[in-house]
Amino acid sequence: MANVIRRQTLAARLSRAAVYSVLVLAALFYLLPLVVMLITSVKPLSEISAGTLLMLPQDPTLAPWTKAWGEACTGMRCEGVGGYFWNSFAIVIPAVLISTTIGALNGYALTKWRFKGAELVFALMLFGCFIPFQVVLLPMAQTLGWLGISSSRAGLILVHVVFGIAFTTLFFRNFYVGIPDELVAAAKLDGAGFFRIFWRILLPVSTPIIVVSVIWQFTQIWNDFLFGVAFSAHNTQPVTVALNNLVNTSTGVREYNVDMAAAMIAALPTLVVYVLAGKYFVRGLTAGSVKG
Amino acid sequence: MKNIATTRTGKAPRAATSGGLQAWLPRLVLAPSVAISLFFVYGFMLWTFILSLTSSRMLPSYDFVGFGQYARLMQNERWWVASTNLMIFGTLFVLICLVIGALLAMLLDQKIRQEGVLRTVYLYPMALSFIVTGVVWKWLLNPSLGIQAMVQSWGFESFRFDWIVDPDMAIYTLVIAAVWQASGFVMALFLAGLRGIDDSIVKAAQLDGASLPRIYWRVVMPCLRPVVFSAVMILAHIAIKSFDLVVALTGGGPGYATDLPATFMYAHAFNRSQIGLGSASAMLMLGGVLAILIPYLYSELRSRRHG
Numbered sequence: 001m002a003n004v005i006r007r008q009t010l011a012a013r014l015s016r017a018a019v020y021s022v023l024v025l026a027a028l029f030y031l032l033p034l035v036v037m038l039i040t041s042v043k044p045l046s047e048i049s050a051g052t053l054l055m056l057p058q059d060p061t062l063a064p065w066t067k068a069w070g071e072a073c074t075g076m077r078c079e080g081v082g083g084y085f086w087n088s089f090a091i092v093i094p095a096v097l098i099s100t101t102i103g104a105l106n107g108y109a110l111t112k113w114r115f116k117g118a119e120l121v122f123a124l125m126l127f128g129c130f131i132p133f134q135v136v137l138l139p140m141a142q143t144l145g146w147l148g149i150s151s152s153r154a155g156l157i158l159v160h161v162v163f164g165i166a167f168t169t170l171f172f173r174n175f176y177v178g179i180p181d182e183l184v185a186a187a188k189l190d191g192a193g194f195f196r197i198f199w200r201i202l203l204p205v206s207t208p209i210i211v212v213s214v215i216w217q218f219t220q221i222w223n224d225f226l227f228g229v230a231f232s233a234h235n236t237q238p239v240t241v242a243l244n245n246l247v248n249t250s251t252g253v254r255e256y257n258v259d260m261a262a263a264m265i266a267a268l269p270t271l272v273v274y275v276l277a278g279k280y281f282v283r284g285l286t287a288g289s290v291k292g
Numbered sequence: 293m294k295n296i297a298t299t300r301t302g303k304a305p306r307a308a309t310s311g312g313l314q315a316w317l318p319r320l321v322l323a324p325s326v327a328i329s330l331f332f333v334y335g336f337m338l339w340t341f342i343l344s345l346t347s348s349r350m351l352p353s354y355d356f357v358g359f360g361q362y363a364r365l366m367q368n369e370r371w372w373v374a375s376t377n378l379m380i381f382g383t384l385f386v387l388i389c390l391v392i393g394a395l396l397a398m399l400l401d402q403k404i405r406q407e408g409v410l411r412t413v414y415l416y417p418m419a420l421s422f423i424v425t426g427v428v429w430k431w432l433l434n435p436s437l438g439i440q441a442m443v444q445s446w447g448f449e450s451f452r453f454d455w456i457v458d459p460d461m462a463i464y465t466l467v468i469a470a471v472w473q474a475s476g477f478v479m480a481l482f483l484a485g486l487r488g489i490d491d492s493i494v495k496a497a498q499l500d501g502a503s504l505p506r507i508y509w510r511v512v513m514p515c516l517r518p519v520v521f522s523a524v525m526i527l528a529h530i531a532i533k534s535f536d537l538v539v540a541l542t543g544g545g546p547g548y549a550t551d552l553p554a555t556f557m558y559a560h561a562f563n564r565s566q567i568g569l570g571s572a573s574a575m576l577m578l579g580g581v582l583a584i585l586i587p588y589l590y591s592e593l594r595s596r597r598h599g
Contacts, residue, residue, distance in 0.1 A: 019404070023404065026396055033425075033429065037428050106321070106322055109319075130529065131333060132533050135574045136333070138340060139343075169325065193317075194314055223420070224421075225421065225422065225536035225539070229539075244540055248543070256431060262427075263424045270421070271419055275412075278412055281419065
């Protein structure tokens with residue numbers, strides 16, 4: 001109670017106001033680009049050249065969005081980013097499912113069936129989280145060629161699975177370490193096998209970590225640019241590569257409103273995931289990037 | 293005693309028979325991933341190292357020239373620009389993210405109303421692709437239509453913010469955009485760290501009459517050392533890998549003023565038919581990552597052994 005009363009002094013109120021103003025200013029800094037992107041994407045080009053960044057559209061239009069989706073030029077072709085948006089999904093969905101499944105089984109085998117060398121195997125795989133991908137680009141290009149899947153969606157899926165399982169294994173391994181071994185030991189005594197125990201005991205409690213893994217992989221792969229630009233052809237490009245091409249295509253007038261609409265389209269899926277499942281997103285970020 | 297012995301021996305044969313395949317299954321399940329890791333991570337690193345010792349240009353050739361490509365790299369002015377840029381960009385990016393992240397986390401920890409909303413706002417850029425970030429900031433930094441034009445239209449005619457077209461300043465635009473994207477994440481790391489600190493330590497300091505800033509500086513900060521450490525690791529790692537942001541925001545320009553090792557490597561290996569030189573630069577990037585990673589892993593392992 002004494003504490004509460006002390007809070008009411010003028011100095012305390014002033015410092016309270018200062019804290020809130022810093023926090024709100026910071027929020028404006030983070031929001032500014034998104035707001036500008038949205039406003040610009042619904043302005044006609046004339047208003048952009050006549051007005052300034054934060055002026056609200058006088059005559060809002062969705063034309064930049066439809067153009068960005070279906071007509072804008074990305075390099076030599078003028079089909080918008082719509083097709084590439086679906087390309088990204090066609091790459092992301094299988095890559096996320098496969099890498100999460102493998103990660104779950106790996107994590108399970110590493111923690112509940114400890115064998116000699118399990119820690120070494122884990123350390124070996126974990127290193128894959130840290131390498132700069134530039135160091136695998138050239139051999140990967142050649143290997144994809146040998147496998148006959150260079151510049152294909154299958155090739156990109158393979159690349160994302162290969163370099164994603166280090167992360168998914170890390171997630172599931174750290175999660176399963178915390179599940180009591182007694183549950184598994186009892187089931188082993190009853191004669192239940194490897195997959196049966198996984199299916200009946202581990203999987204039912206794995207929902208949170210599956211969500212973390214799926215969200216992490218989804219954002220990583222959706223936002224990937226390096227692999228996309230190195231290993232795709234014009235018809236298999238992910239949306240990030242198409243967006244970059246669209247913005248850098250230098251034919252005719254620069255249509256900033258179309259650029260911004262295309263950027264919004266490329267950003268929407270991961271933003272939606274973040275808004276719907278922010279808690280898990282943060283958990284993945286911290287787990288995926290901190291410890292082993 | 294005898295009873296236990298018999299049950300033990302009684303169990304043994306059964307465990308052994310069902311143990312045959314069952315004992316190998318975990319290893320079988322892991323085998324593909326281990327093979328993938330050995331081939332695609334370790335094999336490819338070795339492969340790139342071998343390429344870096346050859347005179348490969350447009351196609352890989354295995355005509356060895358020793359460390360000649362590394363020597364060429366050291367004499368390459370563009371490589372030095374890229375490395376210096378990484379130093380400037382990396383240092384500023386890490387430091388500013390840490391300061392902003394720590395500050396926001398401490399302020400947010402003061403029983404703030406709507407804390408959840410603010411946190412969501414601070415962190416959302418992390419969900420975006422660096423390409424999107426680059427495209428947006430390129431627009432904001434555009435001198436004739438972006439922030440500069442806006443402030444000038446408010447009456448500050450002499451306001452200049454044209455860093456993106458200034459070779460000496462363009463590197464700092466990368467810092468701005470990258471800080472915008474990642475500082476909220478550092479805030480989240482710090483906030484989690486702060487929430488993990490035992491309240492009684494802070495209460496005790498308060499009873500001793502220490503002021504709030506003093507408590508933070510002397511009591512809380514030392515507890516957050518591991519958080520600072522991992523944040524530095526993660527941020528340094530992001531900095532070394534930065535590729536997309538440069539491509540989207542400045543394209544490495546003006547000229548090659550904002551080149552980073554990652555874009556240098558890509559340009560030489562894929563666009564300029566200098567596979568040998570590109571491989572050498574990739575190996576140096578790997579060296580840079582290892583230089584940060586090894587001390588980190590070492591201290592992690594040590595602290596775990598102590599814990």
